[in-house]
Amino acid sequence: MSPFWEKFFYMSTFLAQGSSFLNPRAYAIMHRMHHAYSDTEKDPHSPHFFKDVIGMMVQTKNIYLDYVRFKIEPEPAFRDNYPTWPLIDRIGDLWITRSLFIVFYIAFYIQFAEYWWMFLLLPIHFLMGPIHGAVVNWCGHKYGYSNYDNHDHSKNTLPLDFLMLGELFQNNHHKKPNNVNFALKWYEFDPSYPIIKLMHHLRIIRLRKV
Incomplete structure (x- = not known):
């Protein structure tokens, strides 16, 4: 991508993921690890080392946060060649930002939801990024x-x-x-x-x- 389109899609990702915004750098590192160590103990989200999908999601979250907060450095093979935008990364990871998105979702439902059961979909909106990753990695390595x-x-x-x-x-x-x-x-x-x-x-x- 050109610098313009890279920034355009970076911002689009932030707005679309909202409360569950995933840092592209941390995501890229984990995705590369997943391919290099697929379904081994070094795989950050293989379903074959957990009793349920919740356990896998918690483990994935912990590794993700270590890379977001630079608590650990990835192996050299997994570094670089990924887009970064430090300002959006900082804003997207703030709890106030995630909370404001959640308030917006709730307000949107209050305004437009026609039936009570539609509000049951709100948790999916709050956690869309982690849920998507869980479905792909759990189902995509167990069923089919x-x-x-x-x-x-x-x-x-x-x-x-x-x-x-x-x-x-x-x-x-x-x-x-x-x-x-x-x-x-x-x-x-x-x-x-x-x-x-x-x-x-x-x-x-x-x-x-x-």
Whole structure:
């Protein structure tokens, strides 16, 4: 991306994730660790070392916070080549910022929710980032089918992954981590891929291979 588009999407990520904003640097480090140590004890979020998804989420949170607060440094192989914006990172990690987003969500529901049960969706909005990560890493390494032997437990949970926009093709992704199209078989569809190709043709991003 150009500097402009990098800042544009950085800010868009902050506004979209809101109360569950994830620091891109910390996320990138953990994602690289996940690929390097997939389903081993060094994997920051493998479901095969926890009794339930809550335990995995807590462990992931603790490792994430260590990188956000620079309590530990990643191995050299996992450093650099990720976007940073210190001001947004600081603002996004403040409890006052997260609380203001939560107040906004509640006010939005009060204004527009038509039925009482809709308010039960609020916790999902509060924790969308961690919930998304938990679904992808728990389901994507426990349930589904495998196209490839990646020497881990990665699975493709759904052949038409409209729920997680392609991210539940974990087996495919671990086989070819640099492929922007997570769907590799004829019966699989990654809904993010056409959008990525469109952004490439519009020169918003540049793909190394098309």
